[in-house]
Amino acid sequence: MFCKNCGAELKDGASFCTKCGAMLSNNAAVPPVPSAPSVQGTANEKDKKGRKKKWWLPIVIIVLLGLIGTGAWFVHDRLSDRSELLYRKNNKVYKLAGREKSKLTSDVFDEGYGYRFLSGGKVLYYVGDNDLRLYMLGEEDGRKLAPGVSTYWVDENEESVVWLEEDGKLCAQKLDLGSDEEKIDSKAEKVEYISDDLQKIVYVRGDAVYVYTGSGDPVEVEDMGGDGRVMDTDGDIQIIWTERSGTDSEDLSLIIDDDMAEADAGKTAPKIEDYQHKEMKDSFWGLREATVTDSKYYEELEKYEEVQKRNEMREHLRDALKVGNIRIVSYSVKDDEVTELYDGPGTGVTSSNPSVLLYETYDLTNVKRRKLSELMETEYSDIQSEMEDILGSSVRLMMYNGKDSIALDTGAAEGSHNALIRLVDEESKRVYFTMTGTSDSNKTPLYVSDYSSNDGKVEIYTEDMDMTLLSYKGGAICLKDLSGTTGDLYYGDEKIASDVTAGSVSCSKDGSIVTFYEHCSSDGSGDLCIYSGKKEKIANDVCDHRVNEHNDIAYLADYSTESGEGELKIYKNGKSTDVDDDVQKIYYY
Numbered sequence: 001m002f003c004k005n006c007g008a009e010l011k012d013g014a015s016f017c018t019k020c021g022a023m024l025s026n027n028a029a030v031p032p033v034p035s036a037p038s039v040q041g042t043a044n045e046k047d048k049k050g051r052k053k054k055w056w057l058p059i060v061i062i063v064l065l066g067l068i069g070t071g072a073w074f075v076h077d078r079l080s081d082r083s084e085l086l087y088r089k090n091n092k093v094y095k096l097a098g099r100e101k102s103k104l105t106s107d108v109f110d111e112g113y114g115y116r117f118l119s120g121g122k123v124l125y126y127v128g129d130n131d132l133r134l135y136m137l138g139e140e141d142g143r144k145l146a147p148g149v150s151t152y153w154v155d156e157n158e159e160s161v162v163w164l165e166e167d168g169k170l171c172a173q174k175l176d177l178g179s180d181e182e183k184i185d186s187k188a189e190k191v192e193y194i195s196d197d198l199q200k201i202v203y204v205r206g207d208a209v210y211v212y213t214g215s216g217d218p219v220e221v222e223d224m225g226g227d228g229r230v231m232d233t234d235g236d237i238q239i240i241w242t243e244r245s246g247t248d249s250e251d252l253s254l255i256i257d258d259d260m261a262e263a264d265a266g267k268t269a270p271k272i273e274d275y276q277h278k279e280m281k282d283s284f285w286g287l288r289e290a291t292v293t294d295s296k297y298y299e300e301l302e303k304y305e306e307v308q309k310r311n312e313m314r315e316h317l318r319d320a321l322k323v324g325n326i327r328i329v330s331y332s333v334k335d336d337e338v339t340e341l342y343d344g345p346g347t348g349v350t351s352s353n354p355s356v357l358l359y360e361t362y363d364l365t366n367v368k369r370r371k372l373s374e375l376m377e378t379e380y381s382d383i384q385s386e387m388e389d390i391l392g393s394s395v396r397l398m399m400y401n402g403k404d405s406i407a408l409d410t411g412a413a414e415g416s417h418n419a420l421i422r423l424v425d426e427e428s429k430r431v432y433f434t435m436t437g438t439s440d441s442n443k444t445p446l447y448v449s450d451y452s453s454n455d456g457k458v459e460i461y462t463e464d465m466d467m468t469l470l471s472y473k474g475g476a477i478c479l480k481d482l483s484g485t486t487g488d489l490y491y492g493d494e495k496i497a498s499d500v501t502a503g504s505v506s507c508s509k510d511g512s513i514v515t516f517y518e519h520c521s522s523d524g525s526g527d528l529c530i531y532s533g534k535k536e537k538i539a540n541d542v543c544d545h546r547v548n549e550h551n552d553i554a555y556l557a558d559y560s561t562e563s564g565e566g567e568l569k570i571y572k573n574g575k576s577t578d579v580d581d582d583v584q585k586i587y588y589y
Contacts, residue, residue: 083548086117086137086587087568089580093587095121095137096579112142117588118158122175132163134175145173145181156196164191170203184212193230193237193354200237202230211237211333224329224338229352233402236334240341240357240400242348243327255390256317257369260310267307270300310372316380323362323391324348330400341405342398351421356431356451357400358419367394392416399431401451408449409456410435422446425471427511429453432461432468432476446478462493469505472514477505489516489531496531508547515547523561528553538571546589554579554589 085096095102112125112133121137132149135142145163152163154175162172162184170188173181185205192209193202199214209228210218224241231238275297281290326348328341346361367390375383397408397417410417423432429452434444443464449457461475466482472491479487479502489500497518504517504526517526518537528542529535530553538553543566545555552572559566568583569576 083589085554085589088584088587089582118154146171153194153198155198160198162194162198164188185218195232200232202237209239219333221331227349229349229357230354231357231402232354236332238402239331241329244324244348255364255367255369256372258372260372264307264310267304269304270297272297310376313375328359341400347416350419353421353424355424355426356421358421358433359398360417361396361398362391362394363396364394399451404454406454406456408458410458422468423471423476428474467502469502470507472507477514496535497529508551509549513551515545525559528555544586546586548589554586556583556586
């Protein structure tokens with residue numbers, strides 16, 4: 001049966017409508033009839049009232065459609081707004097682009113080794129005896145680039161490659177293969193430096209150093225001798241040489257005040273005959289002539305013996321105060337000029353980076369000099385120790401930033417600093433370094449200085465660290481309490497996590513998040529975590545992951561060492577989405 005009021009289908013014998021509530025039974029009470037409409041009321045008005053009662057229906061429908069559309073858009077966005085994801089499954093390569101997954105031709109992976117996956121589906125790999133090949137995913141075969149390649153470099157935009165062959169051939173090639181390879185040199189022996197864009201290359205051929213700047217012929221740089229370092233600052237390649245010019249063991253005046261030098265000058269041993277005379281002396285046999293030595297002779301002899309002791313001290317000090325001299329020069333390829341950075345007593349360059357160079361000198365002009373007369377009552381061993389202390393207090397750590405040499409204020413640190421650059425943050429212009437020769441404790445402080453300024457200020461970034469890993473938001477990520485390759489992860493003095501493997505720590509392309517594995521097992525898998533101001537665990541038992549340019553993370557979870565497979569997931573906007581199972585490896589994201 002149907003309701004007479006609203007037309008809804010009902011069970012037979014129903015007393016009232018379950019939809020509109022109208023009474024249907026003949027013996028049931030009839031609801032009161034509404035009062036008659038006013039004179040102005042019409043049938044059309046009744047129809048309007050009926051429509052007015054349902055004015056919300058179109059809005060509800062629109063809202064529902066909107067919600068459905070939003071959900072569909074959200075789902076589509078989560079599935080489609082992804083970088084190209086390449087992974088291996090069943091020994092085949094799969095590509096996920098958007099929501100489309102496709103299996104690619106992968107015979108190349110059965111013959112090669114040392115694969116490097118790049119943007120645009122490009123793969124560099126070796127076959128045979130280090131023959132370098134380029135493979136485009138989806139093609140049948142790879143193209144041979146060069147035979148016997150000892151090493152190669154890819155630019156930061158993954159558009160070009162430079163390689164050095166074992167026979168000395170140095171070449172460059174566009175990865176789109178739109179042009180022929182460019183031979184830079186045919187007899188290069190070693191590449192000392194190459195810039196991120198591959199436009200600046202410093203290499204050695206024979207006894208000469210050459211610089212290639214992306215066009216024209218390589219420029220031969222005159223060998224300045226000694227230890228060569230490469231710097232790349234403000235678009236200028238500089239080659240830094242350090243010459244050691246022997247020792248300066250004669251001039252003691254910078255450390256010792258020889259206050260007896262004038263008195264001792266020209267002193268010779270007194271001649272006894274000059275202090276003798278004849279006189280008559282009473283003896284057993286009566287008065288006889290005798291030779292008498294004046295007491296002054298013995299006084300002069302004693303003075304001369306003191307001079308001899310001081311000369312022996314001078315010789316000892318010459319042996320104790322041998323200070324090496326160094327000369328540091330810089331050749332600018334841009335200006336074709338040689339500039340002398342330093343010439344004087346020092347130990348030389350201790351550490352360098354393409355942006356910063358550290359070297360040590362002695363500032364002997366401001367030391368507290370000891371008087372020679374005061375040292376005469378001191379044991380040689382004590383003098384040796386004291387002279388070492390004087391030299392130690394005069395060591396000065398210098399920093400060269402490509403333009404200026406700056407004396408660093410290392411505070412009370414004395415002795416050879418043995419400064420070693422640990423990290424350079426080119427964005428914040430900060431250099432992090434250790435000075436292992438300045439502390440008797442087991443702690444290794446990490447120091448930091450701004451190499452773009454000339455104030456020479458040095459701060460302790462953290463009191464103790466074992467390994468500096470990467471720069472992050474103007475600071476440094478370090479490992480402390482290291483045991484093997486595992487330790488506690490710190491951002492400055494803030495502890496991020498425990499039991500972190502050094503090789504698992506990396507930073508996203510935009511530098512906003514740090515990823516790492518915590519509590520790794522023997523097979524290398526661990527808890528995948530991210531840090532972006534606070535630690536967040538993504539998943540357990542992860543053995544492989546990649547971060548794309550949107551900071552989405554593709555990772556391989558629940559990995560089985562027995563099968564060599566795991567579940568491929570993508571972490572995005574705080575949630576993980578399943579992609580595929582039985583996956584062997586992530587190649588690119």
